[in-house]
Amino acid sequence: xxxxxxxxxxxxxxxxxxxxxxxxxxxxxxxxxxxxxxxxxxxxxxxxxxxxxxxxxxxxxxxxxxxxxxxxxxxxxxxxxxxxxxxxxxxxxxxxxxxxxxxxxxxxxxxxxxxxxxxxxxxxxxxxxxxxxxxxxxxxxxxxxxxxxxxxxxxxxxxxxxxxxxxxxxxxxxxxxxxxxxxxxxxxxxxxxxxxxxxxxxxxxxxxxxxxxxxxxxxxxxxxxxxxxxxxxxxxxxxxxxxxxxxxxxxxxxxxxxxxxxxxxxxxxxxxxxxxxxxxxxxxxxxxxxxxxxxxxxxxxxxxxxxxxxxxxxxxxxxxxxxxxxxxxxxxxxxxxxxxxxxxxxxxxxxxxxxxxxxxxxxxxxxxxxxxxxxxxxxxxxxxxxxxxxxxxxxxxxxxxxxxxxxxxxxxxxxxxxxxxxxxxxxxxxxxxxxxxxxxxxxxxxxxxxxxxxxxxxxxxxxxxxxxxxxxxxxxxxxxxxxxxxxxxxxxxxxxxxxxxxxxxxxxxxxxxxxxxxxxxx
Numbered sequence: 388x389x390x391x392x393x394x395x396x397x398x399x400x401x402x403x404x405x406x407x408x409x410x411x412x413x414x415x416x417x418x419x420x421x422x423x424x425x426x427x428x429x430x431x432x433x434x435x436x437x438x439x440x441x442x443x444x445x446x447x448x449x450x451x452x453x454x455x456x457x458x459x460x461x462x463x464x465x466x467x468x469x470x471x472x473x474x475x476x477x478x479x480x481x482x483x484x485x486x487x488x489x490x491x492x493x494x495x496x497x498x499x500x501x502x503x504x505x506x507x508x509x510x511x512x513x514x515x516x517x518x519x520x521x522x523x524x525x526x527x528x529x530x531x532x533x534x535x536x537x538x539x540x541x542x543x544x545x546x547x548x549x550x551x552x553x554x555x556x557x558x559x560x561x562x563x564x565x566x567x568x569x570x571x572x573x574x575x576x577x578x579x580x581x582x583x584x585x586x587x588x589x590x591x592x593x594x595x596x597x598x599x600x601x602x603x604x605x606x607x608x609x610x611x612x613x614x615x616x617x618x619x620x621x622x623x624x625x626x627x628x629x630x631x632x633x634x635x636x637x638x639x640x641x642x643x644x645x646x647x648x649x650x651x652x653x654x655x656x657x658x659x660x661x662x663x664x665x666x667x668x669x670x671x672x673x674x675x676x677x678x679x680x681x682x683x684x685x686x687x688x689x690x691x692x693x694x695x696x697x698x699x700x701x702x703x704x705x706x707x708x709x710x711x712x713x714x715x716x717x718x719x720x721x722x723x724x725x726x727x728x729x730x731x732x733x734x735x736x737x738x739x740x741x742x743x744x745x746x747x748x749x750x751x752x753x754x755x756x757x758x759x760x761x762x763x764x765x766x767x768x769x770x771x772x773x774x775x776x777x778x779x780x781x782x783x784x785x786x787x788x789x790x791x792x793x794x795x796x797x798x799x800x801x802x803x804x805x806x807x808x809x810x811x812x813x814x815x816x817x818x819x820x821x822x823x824x825x826x827x828x829x830x831x832x833x834x835x836x837x838x839x840x841x842x843x844x845x846x847x848x849x850x851x852x853x854x855x856x857x858x859x860x861x862x863x864x865x866x867x868x869x870x871x872x873x874x875x876x877x878x879x880x881x882x883x884x885x886x887x888x889x890x891x892x893x894x895x896x897x898x899x900x901x902x903x904x905x906x907x908x909x
Contacts, residue, residue: 496515712860
């Protein structure tokens, strides 16, 4: 039996609700997610085996380097964060039991008492400062650097940490949920980025990068009604057919990224449930705007008009998604610009832009692998076919799955990419579109965009923020170096022995990366 649950990320969170978070919110979330007719009382026991469509032998424990869903799920399995995005998209306290700010510039996070590390000892405010400080400064290479560098000062105030920002940021508590920012034990004001130690639901017993991570339940985990499995095994299974076979044969209990070409047949299996959630995940083709011919915006615009978006949604996503408009802000985001003109497949407009660039035709190579997302290679072929009518010759290059993120992404000038999106516009733009951001995979620079990014972050008037984020989406759509043809649902599958809350998070795959903490065996 198929199960298509489509929770929507909450977009109506009030300014006051973000500026002041409470312990009551966190308590409500942890207990409340188990409500509903499908959510029986969770049972303890068993070892959960998850087959994940990512993982590389080059991965490690360093939180500044995490860049795919394998290390992200692994991170939330063993670590705790100041706050978490709940299944309904709201913000809940985690290591921080509450937060408050009078002006969105000075934030006080009260640290929860008695949260224990796997190695012993409890989380202290000094640990929080060291954990965040690791990602800051001129020498930092962390992917989280762009959105923690605006922290001007951090100081301990009793059992709280006070953050002072360079300028107001109404979304700052959301930033603290980022998977790069786990709270780790500090020694002499520093964390050890090679350590597996955390305060999360499970403790690491074995880790073979690119193969498997094995964990056991943390007996001292502070959250009631969480961490039901005795143990967790996270397996890298890059091949879609192998992943589905592993579930069908009982070698794993859960998989992500179901092969959508076979999902109709797969969901007929008697012991398998398909689970689909819709949020901010989107698939892109990123162009290096420093490299010819992508350094000419007319060529970039021609490529945007040369793709048949609906064909990709139909043939790659099999309807599990919707068309994109060449920017990363989805319909579930609070400030999504629904009034922007939709870029459509138009070979004549593509030819016009080529002529504006002084070209009659153009030839480019497009790197893709299923490690980017299921069907990425087929998507590149479809793109090649549709672009041909516009005088654009795209040669798809099938890259190896292993090492795709380290050897192809941001190395080759035109490549297929997946993004999980972010809960706020500022966060998404800061990570991948701001000048100098480590994950700005188009190496794009736009003065007006960067000016708006800073201004919108500090603006507390909701309508003014909406106008600014709308303009930014349009700038990326018309001048950016990314083709965003489609937003994709997260399509997972699990054994019927697996149970989960009625509402499953849509901000990331596998229940917001927290399936290992929130799910259980029947």
